[in-house]
Amino acid sequence: MTSLKNCPAPAKLNLFLHVNGRRADGYHLLQTVFQLIDHGDTLHFELRDDDAIRRVTDLPGVPEESDLIIRAARLLQAEVLRRTGALPRGVDIAIDKVLPMGGGLGGGSSDAATTLMALNSLWQAGLSKEELMALGLPLGADIPFFIFGETAFAEGVGEAMRPVQAPDCWYVVIEPGVAVPTAAIFCSEHLTRDTPVVIITDFSSHLENRNGLKGFGKNDLQQVATKLFPPVAEAIEWLSAYGDARMTGSGACVFSAVATEAEADAVLAKVPAKWKAWKAKALDRHPIIAKL
Template identity: 45%
Template sequence: MTATITLPSPAKLNLFLHIVGRRPDGYHELQTLFQFLDYGDDITLSLNPEQSDIRLESPISGVADEDNLIIRAARALAKKTSGDLPGVTIGITKRLPMGGGLGGGSSNAATTLLGLNHLWQLGLGLDELAEIGLTLGADVPVFVRGHAAFGEGIGEKLTPASPPEDWFLVLKPACSINTGKIFSEQGLTRDTPRIRIAPAFEGDASRCRNDCEDVVRRLYPEVNESMEWLAEFGPARLTGTGACIFGRFPTESAARIIWESKPSGITGFVAKGVNVSPLHQKLTELE
């Protein structure tokens, strides 16, 4: 008998991203506002009681299992129990681009953690799962906790937030950006003054921005061109370290009108901002 569930692995946007300092270990201190989108990958988890291994249904080309966040998440969770666990085969329907700043890998890891916690009936709480997630990446905890949040530290100190659930046009220029490269650039702003949570919702563009944007636009002309085009229709912003950029719209139809006029060679999608993760909505339905 095989138990199988398919769960969403949603994208996130950094509605703003401020770099407020640098720690002795080299990591950057951030302030950011995370919001989920009702769009992303799907993860299918199938238990195999006759086996004990953790494997991908289709290995990802060029990515060893030891480097794959999905496999690493499953193995880290398995270490939390001393009992014998059934094996699992993990399938992924990939929609989110790699190197896009949408948190695809972190989201995949979080969906794996929560999904296997459910299937394996481990009963771990969100605090324990978020702690495991942080060992995999700074963005994993927000996906584990599943609520829009004001993030501080390296992004792991989270305060639940409720930004407007608007519609977004997300564009992916034809380039992939390495986060480490951006954070190591000498020209990166690293001293933005800290803000309280409240100003994050006041819409003051001069106070809330993405501090990585200037460096990314200088290094990646494709991003710069896409931002210039999208800015013709309203404020355009980078998410994370890119390469994806987004514009906010009050309705789906308004976003789709702009989407239909996008330049050739640019991919992307229209999605709704949501403050409760689609993953958590689905898991609630399964309870």
């Protein structure tokens, strides 16, 4: 096999996101539920005759050398060399970019995770899921989740995960048109860092009681993001008329759950033209698993 085409890199939503504390090294202690959705980027991999790793798609504002896709590929290539003594063939990577930068949807992390999973297969590297998760963690805290590949209750800095059931529903997502830098949110003096710890059954029982559509907890980063970026606050206020609207990740995208695709379409029809908005179905497994 010399190529892998149409490899999905789906977005994620944080159904809630609590900040429980801060470690001595500055990293924040979090609790969240990660939900995959069927909307995202698509990557294509073609092996080369040399050992170079190249991105053949231009991404404005993302230099090739700093792109998580390239960094992940080179990290895995070096790991294969370390394990086998042989450098695997290089690869040309193309990407159909859909997810916005600074949107809280995990776009860059998902692209990197898909790269690791696809090249692990293409190079026949043989790394386990757990090994790929550990390899990806230094590049980004969300990367292990995408490799984990299913709805997850996550703790720590986001790397300690357990599978959890979440609603089989649709989501309406609004892109408010701003990019929110994660560092600006976590560095803010106004960020709540002492939300009480919950347990996984708190989340599960709440969903059962609320029919799966009323959100659990909150997003502690939302209060900071809405102050710094008023368009995020405006989108939340507008979408709240149709359900429990909240921000995902550190922003900027805003979402609300609905029971059916028809309900999602009805909300989308009313979204103001100044915003980009779309619908997505909840996924319980990463779609690349069936492909590999």
